[in-house]
Amino acid sequence: MSNKPSAIRGTNDFIAEEAARFDHVVDTFARVRRLYGFRSVHIPVFEHTGVFARSLGETTDVVSKEMYTFEDRSGDSVTLRPEFTAGISRAYLSNGWQQHGVMKLAATGPCFRYERPQKGRFRQFHQLDAEIIGSAGPDSDVELLALGQHLIEELGVAGNVTLQLNTLGDPESRSAWQAALLAYFNGHRDSLGEDSQRRLDANPLRILDSKNEGDRALVADAPVIDDFLTAEAAAFFAALTSGLDAAGVAWTRNPRLVRGLDYYRHTAFEFVTDALGAQGTVLAGGRYDGLIEAMGGPHTPAVGWAAGIERLAMLIDAPAPEGVDLAFIPMDDAASARGARLVAALRKGGGVAVETFAAGNMKKRMTRASASGARLAIIIGADEMRDDTMQVKDLVAGEQVRIPQAEAGFVGGYLAELRLVALTGHDGDVPDFPAWRTRNLGGQAR
RNA sequence: GCGACCGUAGCUCAGCUGGUUAGAGCGCUGGUUUGUGGUACCAGAGGUCGCGGGUUCAAAACCCGUCGGUCGCCCCA
Numbered sequence: 418m419s420n421k422p423s424a425i426r427g428t429n430d431f432i433a434e435e436a437a438r439f440d441h442v443v444d445t446f447a448r449v450r451r452l453y454g455f456r457s458v459h460i461p462v463f464e465h466t467g468v469f470a471r472s473l474g475e476t477t478d479v480v481s482k483e484m485y486t487f488e489d490r491s492g493d494s495v496t497l498r499p500e501f502t503a504g505i506s507r508a509y510l511s512n513g514w515q516q517h518g519v520m521k522l523a524a525t526g527p528c529f530r531y532e533r534p535q536k537g538r539f540r541q542f543h544q545l546d547a548e549i550i551g552s553a554g555p556d557s558d559v560e561l562l563a564l565g566q567h568l569i570e571e572l573g574v575a576g577n578v579t580l581q582l583n584t585l586g587d588p589e590s591r592s593a594w595q596a597a598l599l600a601y602f603n604g605h606r607d608s609l610g611e612d613s614q615r616r617l618d619a620n621p622l623r624i625l626d627s628k629n630e631g632d633r634a635l636v637a638d639a640p641v642i643d644d645f646l647t648a649e650a651a652a653f654f655a656a657l658t659s660g661l662d663a664a665g666v667a668w669t670r671n672p673r674l675v676r677g678l679d680y681y682r683h684t685a686f687e688f689v690t691d692a693l694g695a696q697g698t699v700l701a702g703g704r705y706d707g708l709i710e711a712m713g714g715p716h717t718p719a720v721g722w723a724a725g726i727e728r729l730a731m732l733i734d735a736p737a738p739e740g741v742d743l744a745f746i747p748m749d750d751a752a753s754a755r756g757a758r759l760v761a762a763l764r765k766g767g768g769v770a771v772e773t774f775a776a777g778n779m780k781k782r783m784t785r786a787s788a789s790g791a792r793l794a795i796i797i798g799a800d801e802m803r804d805d806t807m808q809v810k811d812l813v814a815g816e817q818v819r820i821p822q823a824e825a826g827f828v829g830g831y832l833a834e835l836r837l838v839a840l841t842g843h844d845g846d847v848p849d850f851p852a853w854r855t856r857n858l859g860g861q862a863r
Numbered sequence: 864g865c866g867a868c869c870g871u872a873g874c875u876c877a878g879c880u881g882g883u884u885a886g887a888g889c890g891c892u893g894g895u896u897u898g899u900g901g902u903a904c905c906a907g908a909g910g911u912c913g914c915g916g917g918u919u920c921a922a923a924a925c926c927c928g929u930c931g932g933u934c935g936c937c938c939c940a
Contacts, residue, residue: 695935699940726940729940784900812900815900
């Protein structure tokens with residue numbers, strides 16, 4: 418048992434419920450983002466290292482110690498994407514997407530960060546991503562946040578998640594505030610924890626969300642961004658908050674909320690939960706007006722967010738397990754061949770999900786058929802082959818009828834009706850299959 | 864990079880202060896039911912006790928190392 422192959426640290430293999438949770442998050446995003454006109458974008462999973470190194474900020478942890486970077490065979494340094502925004506911005510410039518005007522884009526897929534894994538944090542993790550590129554107005558921030566809120570609601574986790582909102586101001590506001598913070602914390606350097614003393618040099622803003630008890634007391638009296646906001650920055654934030662109120666997006670002001678990556682301006686936000694241990698951030702982002710310009714493009718305002726699929730997946734209720742509609746159980750080769758045509762017709766014509774159970778003894782086949790989630794089973798053996806009939810068993814009711822194979826349409830019709838009832842949430846009682854068939858036979862006869 | 868905890872059957876775990884052939888539940892295979900499941904009963908297969916070394920008459924249990932996992936710090940989705 419010790420020679421089993423092992424997975425790379427911090428990667429996951431999902432089946433069954435875990436896979437269903439993951440899929441449900443992805444599917445829900447695909448549905449909701451269309452409601453807001455966000456179009457799908459597909460970008461590479463890796464880029465030239467410079468794409469990330471320059472855009473995220475050389476001193477950030479993501480760049481300085483968490484990137485999956487390696488040389489390819491030609492000696493170029495390439496990096497597995499640690500996030501989506503830099504790659505999308507690069508694609509925007511590479512392909513001249515300015516021609517499309519304001520773009521609302523959505524992406525999904527794996528990202529990579531070389532970190533110690535823990536709850537809600539992995540080396541290969543997966544994100545949902547939404548960006549609005551080319552729009553400077555706070556109405557775009559509102560739309561983007563509304564999308565995020567809507568997604569959270571559709572996933573049924575809104576009760577556990579709150580939106581924390583802050584502004585980092587424009588570059589003037591931000592650097593004035595940063596200078597004031599630096600002066601303030603330098604004055605109390607000795608009272609700061611070890612980690613925060615290091616932050617003082619690297620990224621003083623981060624001291625604001627220190628978890629150290631002693632730091633928190635200092636942070637409480639630290640300079641607040643509001644006192645450094647330029648008139649424009651203040652107006653932007655006011656427009657944003659009133660827009661959110663108008664759109665019915667609930668938010669909480671958190672003046673100590675900062676974002677780790679260098680490119681953020683103005684809006685910064687996190688949807689957080691306390692139900693996930695130490696990794697409470699489930700969806701987060703902000704405005705990054707300077708990024709595309711810094712990458713060598715024209716001045717292009719933009720806002721975006723990313724959400725952690727695994728984190729959302731841990732939060733939602735378990736989705737209904739996957740299953741098929743119908744189990745086909747042939748008793749011998751002849752029945753198997755006959756049934757193949759029948760099954761193909763049901764799949765292609767009726768959209769019926771069918772799984773065949775031909776291995777093991779009868780009891781085994783029934784057990785597996787039952788576990789497949791199928792409502793009905795079609796059983797064909799030598800007896801049935803003789804007179805072109807089949808046994809149709811309702812696996813929920815336990816009732817079974819022997820009917821002509823020519824009546825396969827009833828099977829498709831019954832399953833279609835069940836689907837319809839499930840879809841409309843109409844809980845009208847559908848009888849078991851034998852009774853349903855008798856009823857519809859009668860109806861047709863007249 | 865730092866810290867804490869954990870590592871026994873396919874899975875989840877029990878195994879008290881070291882003492883003979885290492886257990887349970889679930890799952891798997893077969894049977895009660897020669898072609899009928901989801902409930903029940905019976906039987907069976909399946910374990911280098913993560914790996915290496917040490918202490919001891921004796922180690923799954925104690926010590927050291929190592930690898931792996933989990934959670935936390937840092938940082939972040």
